[in-house]
Amino acid sequence: MLLESRSPTADETVQLVRAAQQGDSDSFTLMFQIHYAGMLAVANWILGPGPDAEDACQDAAITALRRIGELRDPTAVRSWLHAIVRNICLSILRSRRPVPVGVAGVDLPASANGDPVASIERMAQRDWIWHGLRQLTPTTQTVAMLRYFSDNNSYEQIALLCGIPVGTVASRLSEARRRLAYILPSVQGERHDGIDALTAERRDEAGTILTAIANGVALSQVDRRWAKGMTMWWPSGRISTGLGSLFAVMQNNYDQGVTARLTGLVAGPGVTIWENVFLNPPDDPYHCPPGATWLLREKGGVVQEVRLLYAPPTGEPPTHRERPGPHPA
Known part of the structure; x- marks a missing residue:
């Protein structure tokens, strides 16, 4: 026509x-x-x-x-x-918009039932969407997942999480859009491997690790899937190694009254994205930012690298604290 x-x-x-x-x-x-x-x-x-x-x-x-x-x-x-x-x-x-300290989900890209971005997130379990994502290159797949399925999804935030320039984010997203526009119509009616089981497994793992200190879960109970030399990239620029370094930070924050709660997760082959809110003690509301996004990169099912990005703090934090966040002073 x-x-x-x-x-x-x-x-x-x-x-x-x-x-x-x-x-x-x-x-x-x-x-x-x-x-x-x-x-x-x-x-x-x-x-x-x-x-x-x-x-x-x-x-x-x-x-x-x-x-x-x-x-x-x-x-x-x-x-x-x-x-x-x-x-x-x-x-x-x-x-x-600014996000009130300690309040989860206020700056999510969408929250209303009819919002298409929220619908995309709910449809993350749809096999054919993931089949399309799997056909992207690993680097393009990662930026697409962060853009469409995460809270901290501006170009600048994706660049920080991935450790790449903003221009590279833009070019990879452009490529992802171009490829998905071609791929999705051709795979919608096909039968695909489900992603539900993987997502449920990763959600259980994330929830367990984030609450491990509060619930008395030992490192040895959750480190099966984590490389001993796993590299942890903190927003401050600090780099640590191994899941034990993360547990040490969580213990430090728990001792000061901070807990964390998982608010979102999306999982794909080789990549998992966590999102959580930090719940700060009333007498130290700026100890940690409102929340964080975690980008886990895996190889052979083993977590090799984690990059962490904080949600932007609001208000005026105490001047004695150099930078808020879950890391040792």
Whole structure:
């Protein structure tokens, strides 16, 4: 169906959407191209012109590609796409806001049931999404997981977590979007290996480690999957080795009244991402930041490297503390 430069009729819109829902990638691409200008106008109005608005439209395309089957009224595709863009833009604005100390989840990219980014996170268990991610290169897969499934998902935060320049993050995300737009329509109807069991296993592990000191769990009970020479990269720039170094820090903080609670986890082949909130004692509310994101890199099922990024603190911390966070003074 050739639409040239004119707007599609209602019948043509229905045909285009139906074809896209049947997995026709060309029809989906054409649908996106027809509505891109309007989507960008929405993003520009909310975020202002610039890279964030353009990224929001690209993220919306991936979301729409995954959710196209949920669109019951093909003639409502324009308002449906605009709603996806609007919700993604609002989630970006939400992530820019300060996070009250000790409160988990306030700056999550999305929290409402209808928000597409929240829907992506809930759909992390969907086998076909993970099948698509697995076909990305390991480095591209990691930035895509952080962008779409984690709290600290700005380009700058992803760069810090991965130890790469911001420009590299941008180029890898661009590649991820391009590849996923091609891969996802072709794998949606296939049968894939499930990711549920892996996610549940990693969630149990993360929860156990984060609460190990409080619950009296010994290091030897949880270190089976951790390399003895595991490298731990702390936000302060400090580098330590082995899970024992992390336990020592957690013990130090527990002795000072700090506990941690797992709030989110996403797992894939070779990569696991944790998110947690720190609960600080009332007399020292700035001992640790509000929360943290952990990037675990694995080889052969064994954790080889961990990078930690804190959620930004709010308010004015005591001047005697050089830097907040779960590390020895």
